[in-house]
Amino acid sequence: MDNQIYKSGERVEKFCAVCGEERGHVVASVTKAGRITRVSCPKCGTRSPYKSGEVTARAAARPGAPYDSTHTYRAGQSMTHPVFGVGEVTAVIEPQKIDVLFPDRMRRLIHAQGRG
Numbered sequence: 749m750d751n752q753i754y755k756s757g758e759r760v761e762k763f764c765a766v767c768g769e770e771r772g773h774v775v776a777s778v779t780k781a782g783r784i785t786r787v788s789c790p791k792c793g794t795r796s797p798y799k800s801g802e803v804t805a806r807a808a809a810r811p812g813a814p815y816d817s818t819h820t821y822r823a824g825q826s827m828t829h830p831v832f833g834v835g836e837v838t839a840v841i842e843p844q845k846i847d848v849l850f851p852d853r854m855r856r857l858i859h860a861q862g863r864g
């Protein structure tokens with residue numbers, strides 16, 4: 749059942765013992781079969797071994813789809829950035845710029861790339 753193939757740089761939900769809370773971790777290394785072996789916490793930077801089954805359902809727990817600069821976002825949409833974590837679009841600043849509120853702070857990202 750758990751035969752998902754993961755790649756380095758993807759995100760999985762995992763409890764960080766250092767932060768003391770569950771958050772999206774960046775996949776740091778995988779086996780040739782696509783099994784996660786190590787993940788790193790984007791907030792505190794702690795790398796920890798990853799055991800299969802530790803994931804609390806990648807799809808179900810994910811509030812936003814991965815950030816895609818070619819996607820056109822609207823205020824209120826959420827995304828998961830590979831570095832900054834889960835963010836919510838607060839405003840469209842320019843046709844190709846959006847403000848996104850991440851757990852640490854607001855960041856300006858590009859979107860709708862390759863259009864117009």
Ligand SMILES: [Zn+2]
Binds near residue numbers: 766
């Ligand atoms: Zn942490």
